[in-house]
Structure formats: structure tokens, C-alpha cells
Amino acid sequence: MNIYFDEKEKIFHLQNKNMSYIMQVMEGGYLVHLYWGRKIKEYHKSNPIIFVDRGFSPNPDSNNRTFSLDTIPNEYPAYGNGDFRNPAYQLQLENGSTVTDLRYAKHEIYDGKRKLKGLPAVYVEDKNEAKTLEITMEDKAIGLTVILSYTIFEKFDALTRSVQFKNNGSEKIKILKALSASVDFRSSEYDVLTFHGAHTNERNMDRRPLVSGIQSVESRRGASSPQNDPFIALLEKNADEDCKEVYAFNFVYSGNFIASAEVDQFKNTRVSMGINPFDFSWILGQKESFQTPEVVMVYSSKGLGSMSRTYNKLYQSRLCRGKFRDTVRPILVNNWEATYFNFNADKIVEIAAEGKKLGIELMVLDDGWFGKRDDDFSSLGDWIVDKNKLPDGLKDLANRIHDIGMNFGLWFEPEMVSENSDLYRSHPDWCLHVPNRPHTFGRSQLVLDLSRNDVCDYIIEAVSKVLSSAPINYVKWDMNRHMTEVGSAKLSPERQRETAHRYMLGLYKILEELTSRFPEVLFESCSSGGGRFDAGMLYYMPQTWASDNTDAICRLKIQYGTSVVYPISSIGAHVSTVPNHQVGRITPMNIRGHVAMSGNLGYELDLTKLSEEDKELVKLQISTYKEIREIIQFGDFYRVLSPFDGNEAGWNFVSKDKSEMVGYYFNILAQPAAASRILKFKGLDENTLYENIATKEAFYGDELMNVGLSIPIIREDFSSLMWRFKKIK
Template structure:
């Protein structure tokens, strides 16, 4: 059983294939964290709760720590719950009441306040095969008066007491998202967060902590993520007593939630895991978990996409899109997506958002002729929308100026000439659903690229009672989730992409509703190696869209070969953004060759295991290897940044192969054992700046 209860000690042991997570009730009825780490051999190893040691004048030392950390009493670390009752009492005293075991892999522990009619439900779900635990918290108001929730975390994670801790996280900016950062954790708080109303470009809701010696392949690492697409917060807090806790959940900045009698507020789901096999295995556990349990249509192949944005920008016409579609089909593209510029008065970014009907000048007979033409070429048809935004110059805004977030009397700040629609309002949510439902019901659309290009500002909701004003940060996100869920129930064949000015909405919350994510608006293939590396620390490559675009690149004015650009994009789900009208016949034939090659190796990349052999942060270059689930095939991508003094590229030691098998590599003309490839490795004659190779290894069935 994944969850074992020891009634005489009131201890729960949550067991995965390789780890144990243990909690228990102390003598005062308080739920305490006991242990998290590698599996222990016997239940008796957990029969006693760790003892708290009192420091003179300083409070408890050691692993005697609350599992949810309600604010009250002598608790001074980041709280998991903070609220105010109607009589202005502001602390909680939660004690164990009862528990339930559901479906053998789910545990619910009920805590009750000793004074107020309030229940807190701690929910745990075991993802046994991937050594992960899902956690979330529910607050239930069982009284007759409302209360105000000021902070709600989905999990408080406690790590073993250790002298030193090291943090790894993902930071960045627009067009430079998910950069890997590491630092030693000192006493105090390190806060990772979003206040943008979306996941954000600046930080991603994922973390990993080790004890300073962990590498890609070896060492203990604790890691976790938040499944929420709005304002989130991760607080890593080290005390002077060498204890460390990580609080994950809603961001309490400008947040408040009025919980009426009988109502329930649920935190985001928070995911945590432990492995003794380094950062690489931590990532692979998350990737497998996402593809099986989280990612929409995780079992389906992601098709090779063409997107028209870089070829046309806003100059979208039916005839121009037809020509691009014909060229794309010849290359072997499977999905053709019309980007921004097809609707309303959309000749630039200053007008049209909110008016989701085809521009009659650009599409005199509507979208149907283009859609039928694309489908006659053997491709699926997709289209771009940005449903949460509106331009002032639009029919929607002129009809409903009160539908945007705003503070009366204040001038609304615009970003990208647009304002944010208030999805906290039921009428706005219903409008967006109906608009998208009409679009999908009246057209044979197979794919929706859902964009969200700006952060929130002036987050006012004047029509709502004052006690609900600060709820918009959560209500907006839940509205997006509901719209997507309703659309997908009615149009299950339609795939969805999450784009947010690039990678500002990538998290495990949105991933339940989408098939692809767009990691960045930066498509420079060299920059993308860094962005894509960081992305893979937390998220799977199947959903990771990567495009091949024109040179010189608009971000850095860098020129690279078509081969290098394709290899960088083939690391994930391949997309093409080239202006095909300007490609030479030789370039088109080269594109066709790489697309054909990608389709041959796509099952390995999308469904196999990723090994980050050489980080692009190294001085030499980068190497990423994919291994099929049965270990019969492997694909290796190698990139060289630059060459100096004729120095050779370092040998590459492969990973994840069957050590007893013999592998054949036709490109290198070698036949070697898995053991040899993983220890002796291979040497590549990779020369020049921005050079790359793609190498395939296959088991030799004759051995």
C-alpha cells in the first residue's frame, strides 16, 4: 500500500517506489513533519516522532515542524495559512481530527481549530512510480460568519537538517526565459514569485534544493512545483538553527479571499519529489509524470507545425496564406497555423483585439475557403487568438468599457496597446467562452494558439463588493481554466497552445488544459539552447514548441546555418516559422530533409527520456541525448559554441543505454556496447562556430 497508517503512534508513511514521506501527530494533537527521503526498510524506523530541542530564548531546533504551518502561537516562519475571523481573531490553532484513505493512493487529514468552526483539509496523492507527491489544502468555513483569508499555501515542504543547502531555480525575462540559476541558501528568506497575474517571464514556479554536491547524475535533490497560472509564491527559508522549509502556493501580495459560511477555498496543487540520482533524474521523473498524468493528450504525437507570423506579421490575406500553405505542405508540414492579423480591424497591434470575426477585406468569403484549401493539402488548420485582451480601438471595448480591470478615476496603463478583460466577472467569462465556441463550431479548426501578451495593471473590479476586490488574482485564472475545460468538452478534437508573450504562462496548472507551450518569443537557435535547457529542468519536451526562423535573427542579428537552426528546434516539438516565399529551392529541399528526419526520430524525442549531457552554460557547447523507453534507440544532439586554437570538442559519454546491448551508429561507422558508449564515450570532429551534429544509435539485433 502506498499509504500506511500506524494507529498506535498516529503516524502516516507515504511510500513511493524509492522514497518515504512521513508525518505524525504529536502529544498536543499538532500535525508534524517527520521524514522525507530515501525509503527506510521497516515501519518501526518511524515509530517515534523526532524530539524538539528548545534553544534558550530562541524556540525549537531540529525537525519538529508543522506540516502546514498555520499562523499563530510561537510560529515565526512563513505561514501556510493566515486568516482573520469575523471577530478579528487572527490566529489559528489546528489539531488533528480524523483522516480518510481514498483509492489507496490518496490521504486526507482533517484538522480543526480549537475555538472556531473551521476545518482545514490536507490532501495528499501519491504518484508512486515517479516518486512524487501531490499536495493541496482546503479551508472549509463551517460557521455562520464569513472570514477573510490572507494567505494560503498548498504545501510546506521541510528538508532534513543540514549545515548547507543550495538552491536551483529558473529566472529570466521576456525573450530570455527559464535560465538556470544556482546559489547557496543563507539565513533568511529567498522569495520566488509572480505578481503579474500570469506565471511570468521573470520566474517559474519550480525549485530544486540539494546539499551542495549534487550533479546531473549523482546526489540527493529535493524539488517541487506549483500548478497555478496566476500570482504564485515560493518562499525558501533557512533558520539560524540549520532548518529549511519551502512554502509553495498562492502569492499573498494584494490577495484576499472572503470565505462565506459553507464555502471552501482550495489552494493550488503543489508537487514535490526526492531523488538520490541528481538533477537529471529529477527532471525525468517530472517529465514522465507530466506526460502520463498532467499534459493534455500526453499520449499523442505532436505534429510538425508551420506558423505564418514571421512571414506575414499583420499583413494577412487569404491568397498569401494559401501560398505559404502550399509551400509548407510540400515540406512535409502537418499543421498550418494562421497567426495574428486575421480578424477585426487588425492591421497593427493598436486595434481589433476583442473582435473575433474574420476581416472581410482580407477574407472576403470568411475563413472557410482557406481552411478547406489547407485541409486539401493534407494539413490540419490552426489559428491565433488572444481572448483575455482588448484594444481600446475595438467594437468590444466601445460596447463594454466596463469589462476591463480598472480603478475609477485612474488612467489605465496600456501595454502593447491593450487592456486586460476582467475574467472575474461571469459575463466576461461567458462572452469569451461563447466567442471561442462560435469560432470552433462554425469552422473546421484543429488548433488554437491562445496568447496572453501582457501583465495586469490597475487590477480593480469596481462592480464587486469591496471584500471581493483582491480575489481577482485567483478568480481570473480559474475563469481561464473553466473556459478551456468547457471548450475541450465540446470540441475534444481541438488542440491548444499556451503562449504568453513567449513563455510567461508555463506551469503545471495550464498544462492540464493545453497540448503545447511556447517557451519564448526568442527563436535565435543559440539563445534557445539556454532557454530550452532551463525549461527541461521542470517540464517535458513533448509540449515544448521550437521554431526554425529566418536569419539574421531579429534578437541578436546572429546568422547561423539552417542545419544548426533545425537541430536546435528538433530538441522539442518542431515548428517552422521561416518566410517560405523567400527561401531558395536548395533551402526548401534542405528543410524537407530535416523535417523527414525529425519525423523518423520524433517518437524518441517526444516520448523518450532526456539526458542533459553537456550544459550550454559550459564553455564548449551543449549536448542533449534522448533514449527511447525500451532503450533500443537513442538520439544525440551536439552543439559547439565557438572554436579556438584548434581545440577538439570534448568526448561525449552517453547515458541511459542498455549496458549489455550493442549499438550501431551508421553516421560514425561504429558498433559498440552500451557500456563502452557510456564510459569511453565518443569523439566528434565538430569544428567551427555554431556547429552541430545529430547522431542516431540503434541496438544491433544481431547481437
């Protein structure tokens, strides 16, 4: 790992064991992109930019019609001086103009990686893990400084990018657009991969060929959203899980974003990512600065699987933080689908007692424990125990759960307020709102204005008071609606379009404070399920509820799609009752268990109502999961069969030392005249002899990977199989 600078040629070469990223400062101070991909030892300009007169492409120098910003691969492209493609940033000056012109001024190379103030980001624990390049660009005419930051890692084929704007001039600057990364590829022969979805249908894979024009995904909802994930990748044609090149971009941010791929007139492709400029602006006063969030870029020469494992390992070990980063996650039972709002303390203890018999470790009390919360029309913001349901309070209930031998967890939705609440009646201006406009409600609730310090302080103290009042081991942090009437009573008219980003900065401030105050509490993020499953939240909370849809068949796609970027240790997955509450499907306990065991296992049903047969199955699932959960949560994950491609799915997990493997196969609908199937596992040591724990059959790793195992003919719907192999030689 190193960053080289050729002083004569003005070429930067960022390099680690598998990857190179190369830029050059051209004559005039323009910074151009030359190469990103498989590692090369040294760069000797084998792919020089070809300069020709492109007719109507404008030229900075009237005497040189071959040089145009509209045709060169710009590293951080501007607007207004010749490049008509998607700009990475746009500013407005006091005179109303929006033209800027950044030129190279200087650079700094140093060991390690600095924190981003107030923002989540990938980190290092030792400065020798990474090297950082900061390139300072200037527009001297207006006193603007822009620092482009690049960090390359020793152990990961990843590069992080972010940008800082500094106003050193005498006038205010309005930022209209400030993306975090832009890369120009000198080809359009790629497929583009993105994710789309909806509530209860998150992270569906969408792969399609690039075409001329702009292809993009974005969120304007105030959250990263279930509709589109802050991720985009270019895939070499015919790239699959195991071969060919992938160039991926993921945004470490939980709010509005945009990710786009633009194919220009000359079949070049510009990929860019950052805060969505829609309804965004930011005023920079004299000597003020603005920091963009971080984009994590991953290169793989071995397909999507290798790309995923890079993201998974990097995020698990250098994005997630705290005690639970490296700790196996508890098996929990949540009462939501068991009782909804209709519960009391005795019922929660009854479920916990049954859970203890089955081997469950954590009882989670969901929505309805506070205020007068008998439905979803009231009480959000009033974080005071409902004595009708819990007459002896939270501490008594938590102690009763602990006395059983289980830990206790609690649901919150701190970012929201109900109109029917004491908090709203006392502070109606604390919600996001626009003067003289009626509120729009979502789930009968409003969004608190986290751009305000007083609101943030209230949330911190209200949640802290509850967490200090009882032995609480886990928090499920929910957020069940998106932003409307995005305005703040505290901001001036010219700063109203800063509200959504200031909200995110406020949220990150809250989460930083609470997770620091309560380091022994395991925090799990939730947003109507997986509506804010992003890298920004993982920085504060090491796991996320993947979806409110607990149906095992739907979860095959949801969890498969989620695994493309996010580590298995971050994926909350529960077994629920049948008929399923979201889609009405009836599936066997076996497949429900196998799907949920492929993430952080939990249960979301009334355990007291299970049949004795199902209780025995649950007990077996839990005891098995305890034996394998370190492999599941912290091993290497390999996707084998995609549920997006047909009637089946398959994947396997391999321990870090390759001594153990857990594999799963899922068949959705039984087929007439079903063909015999073979499942080939991945990631094993080809020279190791592995024993099937159930049958005692032994096979070398090369046979399991290249020949594979025969799948029995399946004659029933919604079937699943599980294998466990262990090294014997």
C-alpha cells in the first residue's frame, strides 16, 4: 500500500496489493482521472488522453481547439466552463453567477485516515492500515478552496473519498450541489447495478446495460429509504458472482442521496455520488467550511462475491464500532407480532419465560410501553412509562426478565412526535413544518426538527433517562415516516434548504452521544424495517432490522440483496408465525428457521402459542445457531444461487480459518418432473478434508466446490436443506 507522486509528470498513483487508482495534474492545473482497476506496478502513460478537435466542444484556450473540459476525464468536474456533463458540484455567488474554475494548488500525503467532523466514516485503528492523499484545488477569483480526500487501505480493495469546501473569500457562497465522488470511465461497455424496493420489499437487485444519457437512483425522502439504496456499481459484461470486474460505490450517509451513471456523446461513463442536490443548498460565510459525507469505492476483479466480501469485512471491522462490533449477537424474541399494542407486564414475562426454556437470550419490548400508546395515534415523544400496562414500571419488568435469566431490550422512536402528545402540545414548533401550511401525517405522526439543538438535547436526555432507569441491554431505534414540509422555525429563509442535511447532522450528534453514554447497550437501527439500512447508521448501530416483512420466502430476496453490500452481522432476521402477517403465506418452521439463521437470529411471535412440535424445532434451531453463529455473523459469506433468477436460492458461510462450513439450499415451489440438482459450495480450502457432521461422509474441499452435492428430489413447497461440514484433515 502506498501513494506515489511523480513530481515531473504530476501523476498520483494510489496502490495496494490488488488495486491502482491514478490521476494527473494537467497543464493549467486541471485534475484528470487516468485509471482505476487491477494493480499495476508502475504507470508509464500507456493510455494517454487523445486530444483532437471535437468541433463544438468548447476550449479554455482559443489557440488550442483540441483541449476541452467536455471531453477529458475530469476528477472533480465543475459547471459552467465547458464541461456539459453532470458536475460534481455547483455554487452560486452573491452576484447570482454559478461559474467556478478549480485548479490544482497543492497536496499532502500522510499515513492513516482523519475523522470527518460530525459524520460517520470508515476509520483505522493504526495509521499503518491506510494512506491518505489530500489534493487542494483553488478558485482564486472567489477565494474558494476545495480539498479532495482519498484514502486507500492496505487490507481492503477499497478507496474512500470525501470533499471539503472552504470559503476564504470576502463574499458568501451558496453551495447548490456538493457530491462526494465522481469517476470518469473511458468506456460505456458495462452493466449498471442498483437496488430498488418498498416497505416490506427492500433491496431488489436491478441490473441493466448502460445506455446513453443519465441512469440514476436517489432519495428525496429525508432518509436513505427502502425505495433506492445509496449504492451503484458498474459491472463488466458477463460479470457474475465469481469473475470479471466490478466498480462499486456506496454512500456513508443516511439522508437524501443521488447516485448516477451518465454515458456521454463519446461513450464515456461518469459515475457520481453524494448528497442529493434536490431541495438542498448551504450558505458558506467567510472562513466557513462544509464537509461532504464519505463514499466508499470498491474494486473487484473477481466478480460481485469478492466485492461484497470487501464491503462486508471493511464495514464489520472498520465502520461498526464499540463492544458489539466483534461480539456474537444475542438471540432475541420481540413481542410486536405476538401482541402488537395489547400486552401487560405479565404477558411479556410469560413470553420471556417460554423463550428461556427454548434457549433465547434477550426479550425485547416493542412499541406501546409509554404514554397512552394503545394505538399509533398518540404519545410519540412522551417517553414516560404507561402504568396501565406496566403498573410497577420498566425497572420492575426488566428485573423480572433478568431474574428469568434473560436480557431485556426496549423499542424507541425518538425522532418522531404525535400530535396527540404532551410534547407536541408544549412545543408545536419542534416538528418539521412550513409556516401557513398544514401538516402532512405519516402513520399519524410528525418528524421532530433535529436541525435544532434544543430538540436534539431533549431527545438525548429523554432517552438517557429511560436507559438509566432500568437494566436495559438493547435498544431498537425506529423511524417510521419520511420528511414532508421540510422546514425549520430556527433557520433563516435563505437557509431553509439546509434543513434536511442539518437534520442528519443532528441525528448523528444524538447517536454519538447516546452510544457513548451507554456503551453496554446493543443498539439496532430500524426504519419501518429496512428503510434506513445504510452505512451511516452502521457506524453508530452495528445491526439493522432488515425488513418488517418476516415471510421466509420474501426474506430470501431481501437478505440476499442486503448481503451484496452490508455484513451478515448487521442483518436482523426473525422467525414469525404463520399465516405470515405481511403476505399471509404459510411456510414450515424449518425454512423459516433456516432463513432467519442466515442473519442475526430472532423470533417475533407468541412463543406460548407454539405447538410442542414447533417448540422442539425452535429449541433445535437455537441450539444449532449457538454452535454456528460466529461462522454466520463473522465468517465469509458466499452467494451460490440467486432467488432473483428462479425458483431456488443457496448460499454458504465459511469460518475465517476455513475449518468449518455451513450451507443452505432453498426450494420455493415444488416442480413436476423436477430435475436433479447439484449445489457447488464456495470458499473452502481445496486441500482440506471436510466431514458432514450429520452423515459422517467426508469430502475434500475441491470436490465440494467443483463436483458439488446432489440435492434430493423435493416434492413439497417451501423446502430447505442445511449442511454443516467440519475439517478433519
